[in-house]
Amino acid sequence: ELKVEQNPLFLSMQEGKNYTIYCNYSTTSDRLYWYRQDPGKSLESLFVLLSNGAVKQEGRLMASLDTKARLSTLHITAAVHDLSATYFCAVVYNNNDMRFGAGTRLTVKP
Amino acid sequence: GAVVSQHPSWVICKSGTSVKIECRSLDFQATTMFWYRQFPKQSLMLMATSNEGSKATYEQGVEKDKFLINHASLTLSTLTVTSAHPEDSSFYICSARDFQLTGELFFGEGSRLTVL
Numbered sequence: 001e002l003k004v005e006q007n008p009l010f011l012s013m014q015e016g017k018n019y020t021i022y023c024n025y026s027t028t029s030d031r032l033y034w035y036r037q038d039p040g041k042s043l044e045s046l047f048v049l050l051s052n053g054a055v056k057q058e059g060r061l062m063a064s065l066d067t068k069a070r071l072s073t074l075h076i077t078a079a080v081h082d083l084s085a086t087y088f089c090a091v092v093y094n095n096n097d098m099r100f101g102a103g104t105r106l107t108v109k110p
Numbered sequence: 111g112a113v114v115s116q117h118p119s120w121v122i123c124k125s126g127t128s129v130k131i132e133c134r135s136l137d138f139q140a141t142t143m144f145w146y147r148q149f150p151k152q153s154l155m156l157m158a159t160s161n162e163g164s165k166a167t168y169e170q171g172v173e174k175d176k177f178l179i180n181h182a183s184l185t186l187s188t189l190t191v192t193s194a195h196p197e198d199s200s201f202y203i204c205s206a207r208d209f210q211l212t213g214e215l216f217f218g219e220g221s222r223l224t225v226l
Contacts, residue, residue, distance in 0.1 A: 033215070042116075042203055042220040043154075088153060096142070096207075098215065100153045 002027050002093050006101030014109050016078050021104045023072040023089035032072050033090040034063050037103070043088065046074075079108045112138045112208045116218030123194055124226055130190045131221045133204030139184035140206035144215075145177075148201040160187040194225040 003026040013019055023032070031050045035043040047056045049065035049072060056063050060083065062075045072089055089101040113136040123129050133143055141162045146154040158179050159167040166179035176198075178190040187206075191198050204218040 035217075040222070043217045045214075045217075048214060092215075096159075098144070098156065100155075102153045105151075 002029075002091060002097070002099045004089065004091050004099045004101040006089055006104055008104060009102055010105050010107075012107045012109060013076075013079055015080055018078065019076050021074040021076070021087060021089075021106075023074070023091075023101050025070050025072075025091045025099075027070075027093055029067070029070070029091045029093050031092045032065055033092070033098075034061075034072070034074050035088045035090060037086045037088060046087075076106075079106075081108050081110060084108045112136075112206075112214075112216045114140075114204065114206050114216045114218040116204055116221050118221060119219060120222040120224070122224045122226065125195050126193055128190055128192045129194055129223060130188055131202055131204075131223075133187045133189070133206070133218050135185045135206045135208075135216075138206075138208045140187075140208070141184060143181060143187040143204055143206045145179065145187075145189050146203045146205070148203060148220075150201075154203060157189075162187075191223065194223070196225045199223055199225045 005024045033048050034046040047063040052067040054065045060077045065072045084107050086103045086105045088103045090098050092098050115134045117132045143160040145157045147157050148154045156169050157172045160179045160181040162181045168174045181187040201222050203220045205215050207215050
């Protein structure tokens with residue numbers, strides 16, 4: 001069964017700093033998603049990564065995928081308070097099944 | 111993007127009663143929908159895969175008689191929590207895949223259930 005490991009689980013950082021969240025998975029995947037969740041809300045889709053070497057950027061967030069290493073990263077550049085949320089990676093395998101990482105709770109402090 | 115709507119957004123009920131949650135794909139047809147459960151400060155756990163016109167596929171450890179899923183049409187799946195108890199209190203989220211276009215997964219807004 002597919003296992004998805006995300007780290008760190010909790011992250012507190014100051015505004016203006018950079019950091020990377022990692023997502024490792026255990027078997028071949030069809031595609032990988034990154035989601036953001038604010039407290040009490042559902043998931044907001046950030047990125048979908050389909051192929052090895054894929055890199056996508058939106059504002060201060062950049063996601064990449066290395067299918068050989070079974071690793072995806074979500075890099076935060078010059079963090080701002082508005083980025084405070086929980087971030088989940090989710091891996092799709094067998095074309096239909098999706099498994100989520102445990103989530104990374106990010107707090108950005110002034 | 112495509113829209114998935116969940117109803118109700120939150121519900122409080124007494125122990126022993128049943129609660130129905132609806133998940134609708136508003137602008138696309140979804141032959142498959144997924145139901146997740148999320149406890150506070152935890153990740154989403156897949157409960158079951160809902161297939162239009164056939165029985166749902168439940169994940170291991172999920173009681174099918176407790177969580178009844180009906181996918182009666184291409185745009186509607188319902189989750190009924192039967193004889194709810196306080197331990198069923200959770201955030202329930204549905205998702206649907208738009209197979210006809212991008213194949214991307216879209217999530218509903220979530221339904222927060224509190225059982226007293």
